[in-house]
Amino acid sequence: MKEMIKWRSIIIGIVAVIALYVVSNIVSGLNISLVDFLLVGIAVGFMVGGTYKEGLLNGTIFGVIAGIIVTIILLITYVLAGYGAVIGLLLSSLIMYLVLSIIVSIVGGVLGSFIKAESKANNSPQITKAE
Secondary structure (H helix, E strand, O other): OHHHOOHHHHHHHHHHHHHHHHHHHHHHOOOOHHHHHHHHHHHHHHHHOOOHHHHHHHHHHHHHHHHHHHHHHHHHHHHHOOOHHHHHHHHHHHHHHHHHHHHHHHHHHHHHHHHHHHHHHHHOOOOOOOO
């Protein structure tokens, strides 16, 4: 199990999703982080290589860690914007957002491992029979 976890890919994914989240919020003012989680989850699954189980495991770990960090950043943003009095009401939506981020990361990790497996299969030399 320990060999299946690729911390380097997970850390690269966490840094990438946080950077994408911050840039997308600054540039557009929109929260498109679920797309960020999907794309970076695919990248993590692709970097891990291996089976879909490895993509699932690393996508889950990436999603949990990055989801918690992004949710904390979002929580701090709400407090700084003056929503501190109603943060209890927003907590249920933040928890749902965290769960969705984790699910999207898992799907991305599995997709990335499938893409990597398919690219390995297509790049292998084809042996043909000589007539």
